Amino acid sequence: MPSEEKRQAIATLAVVSAFLVLVLLVATLGGGLKSHERGRSELTIAEIDISAEALGIADALLNVTTCLDNRGEAKSGEVRVLVKAYDAETNLLVASNETVVGEIGGRAERSGSASGSWCGSWCGSWCGGGEGREGESATKSASTLLRLPKEGVGGYRLQVVVFEDGKGILRGERRIYGLSRLEPPSAAKISIRELDFFVEAVERAEGDEEGGGESGRESEGEGESGRESEMGNAKGKEYAIVNTTLYIDNLGEDVRGLRALVKARENETRLISDRRWEELGFLKTGTTTLHYAELRVLNGRDYIIEVQIWQSDRIIKEGRGMVLLSPFAKRTVLTGAEEKTVEISPTVKITDFIAPEVPVPTPVPYRAPAEEGARTTKVPGFETLSAAFAVFSAFILVLRLKKRRRGV
Numbered sequence: 001m002p003s004e005e006k007r008q009a010i011a012t013l014a015v016v017s018a019f020l021v022l023v024l025l026v027a028t029l030g031g032g033l034k035s036h037e038r039g040r041s042e043l044t045i046a047e048i049d050i051s052a053e054a055l056g057i058a059d060a061l062l063n064v065t066t067c068l069d070n071r072g073e074a075k076s077g078e079v080r081v082l083v084k085a086y087d088a089e090t091n092l093l094v095a096s097n098e099t100v101v102g103e104i105g106g107r108a109e110r111s112g113s114a115s116g117s118w119c120g121s122w123c124g125s126w127c128g129g130g131e132g133r134e135g136e137s138a139t140k141s142a143s144t145l146l147r148l149p150k151e152g153v154g155g156y157r158l159q160v161v162v163f164e165d166g167k168g169i170l171r172g173e174r175r176i177y178g179l180s181r182l183e184p185p186s187a188a189k190i191s192i193r194e195l196d197f198f199v200e201a202v203e204r205a206e207g208d209e210e211g212g213g214e215s216g217r218e219s220e221g222e223g224e225s226g227r228e229s230e231m232g233n234a235k236g237k238e239y240a241i242v243n244t245t246l247y248i249d250n251l252g253e254d255v256r257g258l259r260a261l262v263k264a265r266e267n268e269t270r271l272i273s274d275r276r277w278e279e280l281g282f283l284k285t286g287t288t289t290l291h292y293a294e295l296r297v298l299n300g301r302d303y304i305i306e307v308q309i310w311q312s313d314r315i316i317k318e319g320r321g322m323v324l325l326s327p328f329a330k331r332t333v334l335t336g337a338e339e340k341t342v343e344i345s346p347t348v349k350i351t352d353f354i355a356p357e358v359p360v361p362t363p364v365p366y367r368a369p370a371e372e373g374a375r376t377t378k379v380p381g382f383e384t385l386s387a388a389f390a391v392f393s394a395f396i397l398v399l400r401l402k403k404r405r406r407g408v
Contacts, residue, residue, distance in 0.1 A: 040072050040073070040074060041070050041072035041073075041074050041075060041076040041077070041104070041106055041164070042070065042071040042072035043068055043069070043070055043071075043072075043076055043079070043104065043162065043164060043169060043170060044068070044069045044071060044170070045066065045067070045068060045069075045160070045162065045170050045172045046067040046068065046069045046139065047065075047066075047067040048064065048065070048066055048067075048158075048160055048172055048174055049064075049065040049067075050062060050063070050064050050065075050158065050174060050176060051063045051065075052176070052179060052182060053182065053185075054150065054182035054183060054184040054185065055147070055184070055313075056184050056314055057150075057184055058149060058150060058151070059147055059148065059149060059150060060147075060148055060149075060150050060179045060182055061145060061146070061147055062085070062145065062146040062147075062148060062158075062176075063143055063144075063145055064083045064143070064144045064145075064146065064158060064160065065141055065142070065143050065144075066081050066083075066099075066141065066142045066144070066160055066162070066172075067139060067140075067141045068081075068101065068104060068139065068140050068141070068142070068162065069138070069139050070104040070105065070106050070107075070138045070139075071107065072106050072107065073106045073107050074106045075103050075104060075105045075106045075138075076103055076104040076106070076164055077103065077164045077165035078100075078102060078103060078164070078165055078166075079100075079101040079102060079103065079104060079140075079162065079163065079164050080098055080099065080100045080101060080162075080163045081098065081099045081101060081142040081144060081160060081161070081162055081163075082096065082097075082098045082160070082161045082162075082163065083096065083097055083098075083099075083144040083146060083158060083159070083160050083161075084096040084158070084159045084161070085146055085148055085156045085157070085158055085159075086156065086157045086158075086159065087154065087156065087157075088154040088155045088156055088157050088175065089154035091157075094148060094149070094156065095146050095147060095148055096146075097144050097145060097146055098144070099142040099143065099144045101140055101142045102140075104138050104139075104140050105138040106138060107138070146158075148179065149179075150179045150180045150182065151180060154177075155175055155176055155177035155178070155179075156175070156176050156179075157173060157174075157175050158173065158174045158175070158176065159171065159172075159173050160172040160173070160174075185312075187311060187314075187316040188250070188252055188255040188258060188283075188311055188316060189250070189251040189252030189253075190248055190249060190250050190251065190252070190255075190258070190283065190309060190316070190317055191248070191249040191251055191317070192246065192247070192248060192249075192307060192309070192317060192318075192319035193247040193248070193249050193288060194245075194247040195244060195245070195246060195247070195305065195307065195319060195320075195321040196244070196245040196247075197242055197243070197244055197245075197305065197321065197323050198242070198243055198245075199240050199241065199242060199243075200241040200242070200243045200294065201240075201241045202238060202239070202240055202241070202299065203238070203239045203240075203241065203296075204237070204238055204239075205237035205238070205239070237298065238298070238299040238300070239296050239297065239298055239299060240296075240297055240298075240299045240325060241294055241295075241296055242264070242294070242295045242296075242297060242303075242305075242323055243292060243293075243294055244262055244292065244293045244294075244295060244305055244307075245290060245291070245292055246260060246262075246278075246290065246291040246292070246293070246307060247288055247289075247290060248280065248283065248288065248289050248290075248291060248309075249287075249288050250283040250284065250285055250286065250287055250288075250289070251286075252285065253285050254282070254283065254284055254285050255282075255283050255311075256281065256282045256283065257311070257312075258279075258280040258283065258309055258310065258311055258316075259277055259278065259279055259280065259309070259310045260277070260278045260280055260291060260293070260307055260308070260309055260310070261275065261276075261277055261307070261308040261310060262275065262276045262278060262293040262295065262305065262306070262307055263275040263305070263306045263307075263308075264295045264297045264303045264304075264305055264306075264323070265303060265304045265305075265306060266301055266302075266303060267301070267302040267303060267304055267322075268301070268302070273295075273297045273298060273301075273303060274295045274296050274297055275295075276293045276294065276295060278291055278292075278293050280309075297323075297325070299325055300325055300326060301325055301326060302322065302323070302324045302325060302326050303322070303323045303325065304320055304321075304322060304323075305320060305321045305322070305323055306318070306319075306320045307319045307320065
């Protein structure tokens with residue numbers, strides 16, 4: 001009997017041991033599978049939002065926002081989003097752009113320090129508690145800009161492709177219509193009322209010889225080589241500083257951020273001689289403002305002064321005027337039947353048009369009128385003469401009355 005009880009005890013112990021080993025084996029395998037699942041990311045496209053605005057008359061700017069969720073336990077690899085726009089009628093690619101998102105965290109990183117050992121997994125499975133509370137999925141958004149023509153009648157088909165570590169894993173599509181209905185941003189209502197020009201100074205090119213009066217030394221003799229032409233030579237170049245005054249009317253609402261491009265274009269060659277950018281600053285509604293720009297141009301030529309008013313990336317107003325500097329240059333002409341070539345100097349010089357500095361007159365103080373009820377001192381005038389004449393008339397009248405009484 002003792003031996004039989006001993007055998008039963010050994011058999012029971014063996015069964016229990018085998019059961020425990022089996023349980024531990026299942027728990028270990030389950031934990032390994034769980035760990036393997038936690039090592040993967042699960043990206044999904046949660047939403048695709050599209051907004052559009054008109055850049056001008058012909059183009060529109062699309063902002064495609066792609067929201068990505070990572071429902072996996074591990075963080076993702078390097079993620080990037082590619083957005084392509086196809087013509088809905090021809091299926092031809094019109095535009096594409098790419099946005100780098102980077103890594104997207106997983107739920108394991110957000111769930112805190114959950115029990116990850118095989119013992120905790122076994123206990124959780126054995127007790128029916130599962131993995132415990134899981135963290136929320138991580139979300140990132142990518143904004144991609146596309147510039148598209150507004151003229152597409154059939155609209156566009158937008159395709160969103162999500163790449164993870166260089167491999168395309170997700171794809172989504174949207175269709176858009178009616179870009180031609182987008183109104184361009186309203187342009188500022190301004191007008192260039194007038195353009196004024198005056199010469200501020202005359203400069204000589206560096207390296208010129210001194211002397212020769214205000215306009216420099218003139219060439220002497222008909223046989224002198226290197227005679228000045230209309231453009232001047234290397235030693236005789238003369239430049240005029242032309243001040244351009246812009247009179248700008250603001251016919252609309254208050255506006256700021258406008259710029260003016262002022263250019264001097266040579267009339268014969270149509271080449272740009274000088275140009276300047278000027279900030280117009282704040283323009284109040286219903287006002288006329290003055291703005292100035294200095295241009296340095298070669299003397300003795302005629303120029304077209306062009307003004308372009310820019311708002312953001314487009315021109316909203318243009319104007320132009322003429323500056324004639326050719327009368328101040330020497331002319332080579334033919335005289336008589338002998339066809340003799342001579343130089344004729346201008347009768348006036350450009351320096352004659354430089355405005356002198358005029359002293360500002362001192363303003364005369366203005367005497368304000370006296371208030372009502374205030375005592376004022378009157379200056380003697382015709383009132384005194386009238387009073388004297390009245391006294392004299394009364395004296396004559398008294399004398400006549402006395403004479404009449406004596407005669408009676």
